[in-house]
Amino acid sequence: MGDRSEKHRCTVTVGPEFRAFIDNAISRFSYLHPSVEITVGADVTLVTDAKVDLADLVRDFQFALYRQKIYAETxxxxxTLIEGVMNR
Incomplete structure (x- = not known):
């Protein structure tokens, strides 16, 4: 008989100011949590069968999203700073 793991699901609400950064945030997040299935719709749904704290998954996804937004905006x-220092 196969091992039937229970799936755990959580939803992350993404505000409109972060929607443009979802794809890259998923790449960052997936590196840390490769077994988590991610579905993007009106919200982002994270599904896992691993025994992890869902609050930690939400926190990690939001952190990846915030990091991507900061990266893109800066x-x-x-x-410009590097070009100025390197005299280009």
Whole structure:
């Protein structure tokens, strides 16, 4: 008889200011949690059969989302700074 693990599901509400960053945030998050299934609709749904704290999954996904937003919004500033330091 096969091992039938129970699936655990949680929903992450993503505000409109973060929607543009979902795909890249999923890449960041999936690196840390490769066994989590992710579905994007009106909200983001995380499904896992691993024994993890769902609050930790939500926190990690939100952190990946925030990091991606910060990265994207500061990329031009960092590029300009590096070009200035390197005298390009």
């Amino acid at each position: 990329l031009s500033l960092r590029t």
